[in-house]
Amino acid sequence: MNTQNNTILVTGGSAGIGLEIAKQFTAAGNKVIITGRTKERLDKALAQLPGATGIISDVSKKEDTDALVATLTKDFPALNIVVNNAGHALLHDLSKGENSADKAAEEILTNYISIIRLNEKLLPVLSKHAEAAIVNVSSVVAFVPGALSTYSASKAALHSYTQSLRISLARAGNIKVFELMPPLVNTDFSAPIGGQNGIAPEVVAADLLNGLKNNIYEIRTGNTQKIYDLYLQSPAAALEAMQPA
Template sequence: MNGTGNTILVTGASSGIGLGLALRLHNAGNKVIIAGRRKALLDKIVSEHPGIDSVLLDVCDPKSIQRSSEALAISHPDLNVLINNAGIMHWEDLTSPENLGTAEDTVTTNLLGTIRMVYAFTPQLIKQPSATIINVSSALAFVPLPATPTYSATKAAVHSFTQSLRVQLQASSIEVLELAPPGVRTTLLGQENDEHAMPLDEFLNEVFELLKISPTPHELIVERAKPLRFAEASGSHDEVLEMLASYKPSAD
């Protein structure tokens, strides 16, 4: 992936990792379009960062995705990078039937959202001389956090889907990357002040160092994510799973 001169769409870009990626990419000399569901927040970010564009897009709504893909094909015909970052993460008690709705919403957002975005935007990306799709999974794709079972499962599915996508597009102009973050200090799971989570700026610094490698690695794995990513290969999967099993939501 070229470091500059791209036209980049980032979903889930109104906060956290998505916003962090968008701002770094904008500052590096790329044209960035941030996508999200909250217009007022998108407008605020655009006003604070001249040059960034926005699009109202709900990855849970197939019609919203289709409308956005059609609109951006006209307004930004040179769009050549798609970052599928939108996602939700919630605690779940699998013994409580009322949590089923949470699980279904998680699948719709994290997995179907990513799949639908790929189907909608690949026809435009494939026309470009050089293009990139980055799917954001998680280190929990490789060892689940039992207290967030559906989130972990959707990210494992995103990992699998990304591998297949890469193979199918290997003869095209599109490179396919996977970004698998560890726990990062964002509002995703209320961990913005969690001392065990990685500071966002540290995470972004390391990601952008990985993006400078040529050719770009298929998987962008920062050091803190490696114990989970390679747990199976190192024989430590069960030990890591047991450690994660002790991590539960606070009583409040």
């Protein structure tokens, strides 16, 4: 996959992993569009992204997605890579009656259903190009659940969907489907679960670009590969390794 001279959408690109992905794509000579939920955060991010475009959009809202797709179709017909990075996680204990069902519904909407919706609506744009790609950002917890229980389940669903989408689009021809699977990353997003102990978002973004360049469809960055290998050997040992000390 060519990693230069593309037009790329990064959802949730105003902070964390998404911002770093946008930075590295911009530095590599791509046209980058980022989304975020507030103008303040978008403006702060765009100050670090020369030539990039910011669009206020919340992927969990159907009306926002429809408006985003309309804008992209009209103003960015060269769009050929979509990075579904926007995510939502809520820390709660399944054993304590903390309204887990509603929290899980929020996570599933943002981390799974919204991604399916956006991908489907952008397929007509992507299919016009000789080379195009969809990148779904899941997590090591797609294989082995960690502290964020229902978040882990939403990422497991995303992993399964990504595999199915890859198989389906392979028959169509020109759209490749990648999955980026970070471990704990040092961002504000992961701060409540000890994100300061995670890897740098720069590492995740660099591994994504390398994975695209080399057509590595499941990009297991940081210690995700180690956990995945352990999971293949012993699911019980991998589960134990993922639990908080």
